[in-house]
Amino acid sequence: MKKNWPILVVDDEEVMCESMGAWLREDGYHVDTAPNGQKAIELAKSTDYAICFVDLKMPGGMDGIETMMEIHRHRKEASIIIITAYATVDTAIQAMKEGAQEYIVKPCNPQEISMLVARILKLKKLQSENAILRKKLNRQYRHYDIITKNPRMEEILALTQDVASLRSTVLIRGESGTGKELVARAVHFSGNRAEKPFIVVSCAALTETLLESELFGYEKGAFTGANGQAKGKFEQADGGTIFLDEIGDISPKLQADLLRVLQDRRFYRVGGNQEVEVDVRIIAATNKDLPEEVKQGRFREDLYYRLNVIEIRLPPLRERREDIPLLAEHFVQHISSALGRDVGGISAAALKVLIAHDWPGNVRELENVIERAIVTCRNGTLDEQDFSWLQRSAASAQNWEVPDVPLGELERRAIVAALERKHGNVKEASASLGIDRSTLYDKLKRYEIVH
Amino acid sequence: MNGLYLVAIGNVPANTLEWIENATTEWFPMPIRRLPPLPIPESAYDVKRGQYQSVEIMKMLVQHAPRDASRVLGVTDVDLAIPMLSFLFGQAQFDGPIAVVSLCRLHQEFYGLPPQESLLRERTVKEVLHELGHTFGLVHCSDPTCAMSLATHIELVDAKAEQYCARCGMQLVHRFAAREGQV
Numbered sequence: 001m002k003k004n005w006p007i008l009v010v011d012d013e014e015v016m017c018e019s020m021g022a023w024l025r026e027d028g029y030h031v032d033t034a035p036n037g038q039k040a041i042e043l044a045k046s047t048d049y050a051i052c053f054v055d056l057k058m059p060g061g062m063d064g065i066e067t068m069m070e071i072h073r074h075r076k077e078a079s080i081i082i083i084t085a086y087a088t089v090d091t092a093i094q095a096m097k098e099g100a101q102e103y104i105v106k107p108c109n110p111q112e113i114s115m116l117v118a119r120i121l122k123l124k125k126l127q128s129e130n131a132i133l134r135k136k137l138n139r140q141y142r143h144y145d146i147i148t149k150n151p152r153m154e155e156i157l158a159l160t161q162d163v164a165s166l167r168s169t170v171l172i173r174g175e176s177g178t179g180k181e182l183v184a185r186a187v188h189f190s191g192n193r194a195e196k197p198f199i200v201v202s203c204a205a206l207t208e209t210l211l212e213s214e215l216f217g218y219e220k221g222a223f224t225g226a227n228g229q230a231k232g233k234f235e236q237a238d239g240g241t242i243f244l245d246e247i248g249d250i251s252p253k254l255q256a257d258l259l260r261v262l263q264d265r266r267f268y269r270v271g272g273n274q275e276v277e278v279d280v281r282i283i284a285a286t287n288k289d290l291p292e293e294v295k296q297g298r299f300r301e302d303l304y305y306r307l308n309v310i311e312i313r314l315p316p317l318r319e320r321r322e323d324i325p326l327l328a329e330h331f332v333q334h335i336s337s338a339l340g341r342d343v344g345g346i347s348a349a350a351l352k353v354l355i356a357h358d359w360p361g362n363v364r365e366l367e368n369v370i371e372r373a374i375v376t377c378r379n380g381t382l383d384e385q386d387f388s389w390l391q392r393s394a395a396s397a398q399n400w401e402v403p404d405v406p407l408g409e410l411e412r413r414a415i416v417a418a419l420e421r422k423h424g425n426v427k428e429a430s431a432s433l434g435i436d437r438s439t440l441y442d443k444l445k446r447y448e449i450v451h
Numbered sequence: 452m453n454g455l456y457l458v459a460i461g462n463v464p465a466n467t468l469e470w471i472e473n474a475t476t477e478w479f480p481m482p483i484r485r486l487p488p489l490p491i492p493e494s495a496y497d498v499k500r501g502q503y504q505s506v507e508i509m510k511m512l513v514q515h516a517p518r519d520a521s522r523v524l525g526v527t528d529v530d531l532a533i534p535m536l537s538f539l540f541g542q543a544q545f546d547g548p549i550a551v552v553s554l555c556r557l558h559q560e561f562y563g564l565p566p567q568e569s570l571l572r573e574r575t576v577k578e579v580l581h582e583l584g585h586t587f588g589l590v591h592c593s594d595p596t597c598a599m600s601l602a603t604h605i606e607l608v609d610a611k612a613e614q615y616c617a618r619c620g621m622q623l624v625h626r627f628a629a630r631e632g633q634v
Contacts, residue, residue, distance in 0.1 A: 019506050019533030025545040027601065028590035083535070107500070107537040111603035 005050035005121055006030040010040040010067060011083065012058040020053065027114070037062030037070065044071045049078045050124055051117065054100075056084040056091055065095050072099055077127075079120045146182050147330050150320035156312055157186065163310050164191030169262065171247075171307045172285040174314030176435040177362030180285040181245065183312060188241040193281060196240030199233045203254075204246035204442035212254060213270045222271025234267060234278050241281045246438045247307065248288030248299060255300045262306045282307070287439065317359040317366060324355050327363060331370040332382060343374050349384040357390060361434020368431045412447040415440070453521035454482035455583075460508060460527040460551070461491040467526060467554065467575060474576040474613065475583065480627055481521055489515060491529055505531040505542045505551055512549045522586050524579065525551040540602060541578050543585035550582035556605060574605075576613045584619065587626050592619050 007029050009020045017033035024031045032047065034040035036058060044052070052071055056064035068080045082095040082103040092103035102116060146157060163170065164187050172180045181200065188198045206214055213222070217232030233242055250258065261267050262282060266275050284307050293299035317324070328346050336343040346354075359365050373386040403410070414433065422428040430440040455475060457468055468485065475483050495507035508525060516523045531539045531553040540557070543550035557574040559567045580598035592599035595607070597616035602608040615623060 013534065015504065015506050016534045019504075019542070020535045022542065022545060023533065023536065023539075026543065026585050026591060106535050107532060108535065109603070110536045110538070113536065114601060114603050 005124065006032065006047055007117075008032050008034065008040060008043060008047070008049045008052040008071075010034045010037065010052060010058075010064075011055040012036060013055075016055065016083075023110075024117070027117075036060075037064075037067035040067055041070045041074065044074050044078070049075060051079045051081060051120055053081050053083055056082050056095065056103075065091075065098055068095065068100055069098060077124075079124070081116070081120075146179060146186060147326050148320065148323050149326060150315070150323050152315050153320055153323070156183065156314065159310075159312060160186045161190050163187060165193075166191075166310075167279075167281050168309045169281070169307050170283045170310045170312060171290075172283065172312045172314065173290070174285075174287065175316045175362055176287050176439050177364030178314040178316055179363055180287075180314060181243065183314065184241070184243045184283040184285060187283060188243075188281075193240050197237050198241050198243065199237040200243045200245060201233050202245045202438040202441075204249040204438040204445075208251040208254060211250065212257070215254075216257070216267050216269055217272075217276075218270035219272040222269070226271065229269070232269065234261065234280055235276060237280045238278045239280075241283055244282065244284040246286060246442060247284035248286035248290055248293055249442050252300070255303050259300065259303045259306060262303070317362040321355050324366065325351050327366055328354055328370060331367050332374065335367075335371050335374050339371075339374060341374050341377070342380055343377055343382060344380050346382040347384065350382050350387055353384055353387045353390065359434075361431075364431075364436065365434040368434075408447070411443065415443055415447065452482055453519050454484045455479055455522045455524065456484050456486050456517060456520045458486040458512070458515070458523065458525050459488040460511075460525045460529075461488075462528050463488070463526050463554070470572045470575055471524070471526065471579050474579060475524075478580065478615070478623070479522075479583065486515065486517070486523070489525070491527065497532065500532060501530075502532040502538070503527070503529045505533055505539055505553075508551050509542065509544065509549050512551065516548060520548060522548050522550065522583060524583060525549075526554065526575075526579075527551065528554045530555040540608065541582040543582040545585050545590075546588040547586060550586050552578045552582055557608070562605065570609075573613055574608050577608055577611045578602075580613070580615065581611075584615065584623065587623055589615075589619050589622060592616055594618075 007024055009017050009024075009031060010033075011017050011020070012035055014035065017035065021031040021033045032043050034043055038061060040052070040054070052068070054064045054068050054071070058064060058067070062070070064082055068082065071078055071080065079101040080099065082092050082100045083106055084092040084103055085106060089105065092105075095103060101120065104113065104116065146153070148154060148157070160183060170184070170187060172183055174180050185198060188194065201215060203211060213230070213232065215232050215234055217230050217235055218226050220226060220228050257267065265279065266277050268275060290299055290304055290308070294301045294304050328351060332343060332346050354366070354369075361368070369387070369390055370382070373382050377386050415429070418429040418433050419426075422432065426437055426440055430437045433440065457471055457475075459468060472483050489511065491503065492507055492511045495503040495511075497504055508527065508531070512523050512525045531542065531551065533539060533542070538556060539553065541550065541552035552575070554571070554575060555561060557571055557578065559565060559570060577598050581602075584599050589599050591601040594600060594616045595610050596612045597619055598611055598614060599616070599619045600607070600611055602611065614620070
């Protein structure tokens with residue numbers, strides 16, 4: 001264990017380095033020595049020292065305090081012990097003020113130094129155990145990549161476990177970016193279908209005919225280009241789960257077809273006359289107000305009740321703000337390692353900015369915002385200024401001069417503007433609008449925007 | 452076969468080296484030989500502290516090490532120190548050939564008590580085993596009765612036994628086994 005706590009001795013007197021190094025090595029520590037501050041810093045850049053003994057007075061070049069401060073710049077966690085002779089105790093006290101953890105007046109009693117080293121390392125061990133426990137605790141908040149300590153979300157996660165092994169249909173409702181697909185995955189992968197396929201179909205992304213053949217497959221010659229028989233998503237999901245995202249967007253014909261599948265788990269392939277039977281669990285999701293859609297006659301009431309056997313409503317991020325720090329920390333670790341950036345954390349001030357934001361695009365928006373901050377960040381920690389643009393855009397949003405047009409027209413203009421800004425890139429445009437791609441496709445269709 | 456050399460530095464009673472010879476024969480499978488006594492190097496004396504810098508004494512031992520020496524153990528009666536520490540019972544080159552033990556603070560007289568030869572013998576053997584253990588790569592042991600436990604005051608020396616604990620002893624045996632033919 002001691003090898004994990006390397007020690008550095010910095011002293012211009014060779015005999016001091018040698019003898020101190022030898023004494024500590026006898027105790028099993030890995031010890032390096034440096035005759036001056038420059039060499040010490042060079043060593044500290046490559047080795048994560050637990051303790052650095054630094055002589056206060058080193059003639060020429062950097063003195064002990066300068067060396068200490070420079071080591072701290074590279075190794076924040078290193079404990080510095082300033083070594084001093086009796087005459088310079090005042091300066092040693094100054095060193096403590098500058099961040100030295102201890103100072104010792106040489107020569108000191110062997111017991112004193114042995115206890116000092118043991119005490120510092122005990123503290124470090126506790127700190128590292130604490131960090132490990134914290135990480136473990138963070139992991140406890142994670143269920144199939146859903147990170148939360150929000151009571152409502154925890155209830156939802158408990159519900160996903162309870163219903164995981166049932167075949168009952170689940171309807172997940174929530175705004176874009178709240179993690180509907182993650183919850184669907186949690187249900188699937190915690191249950192007895194986990195080994196079987198989990199098939200995702202984004203209903204809003206496809207036209208009615210395409211979606212029909214996508215869902216149910218087709219027979220050879222069913223339509224131009226159907227050169228052979230193809231299995232649809234329902235067949236692919238046999239034994240497993242099919243996740244129908246944006247279910248509120250399907251046409252009346254498909255609603256009828258789907259109702260049949262839900263009732264008896266049977267259907268015909270497009271162009272086929274033989275019934276296909278499947279064992280599929282259906283999880284549907286929507287960001288639409290389905291009861292309202294039913295009332296307006298746009299969604300079949302019988303289908304709604306068939307789908308709505310187990311309902312899960314996901315709260316928007318602004319209603320679970322306590323999760324923002326957890327999520328932010330997770331995204332920082334995840335994205336910085338994926339991008340190969342050395343960004344290790346997020347400052348308290350930055351978190352404050354994130355907590356205050358309203359997150360219309362929910363968790364997905366938070367993820368995008370953190371990715372942008374990591375890409376532009378120049379330090380090892382994301383700070384308030386890395387999110388200043390977020391505050392600006394929120395502020396400018398508040399000062400908007402809103403034209404006197406219907407709400408739909410505003411939305412249409414926002415979509416066109418976003419597409420123009422992103423040169424037609426739907427992925428980027430949807431990210432900047434804080435909605436997912438399927439929702440954007442749906443809106444493009446609805447507003448007849450030629451893209 | 453390379454051997455362990457014992458050398459008196461300054462004024463060391465003859466029977467002390469006999470104690471050491473007997474104890475080391477028990478633990479180290481190599482010839483135990485003696486070198487002629489050496490004087491205390493003048494450069495080792497620290498006027499301000501009235502003590503002797505052990506690094507200087509070890510340097511002298513390096514110079515006087517015979518070619519066939521596996522280890523050289525110096526024994527002295529003077530008080531040893533290093534710049535950082537106020538005193539040392541002994542010092543060794545970790546996993547190296549040189550070690551030194553001071554008898555100064557092992558005497559009861561040092562603590563104002565009447566002399567007790569048997570106790571001095573026990574303490575000497577313990578410290579010799581400790582420093583030689585370091586030269587064979589042993590680090591401090593957490594068992595307070597093991598010769599390899601760290602003693603920063605005389606009571607801790609007295610708490611040790613005149614032997615290595617089973618774990619340190621086995622480590623030493625493995626060490627010798629690995630070096631068979633080279634010792």
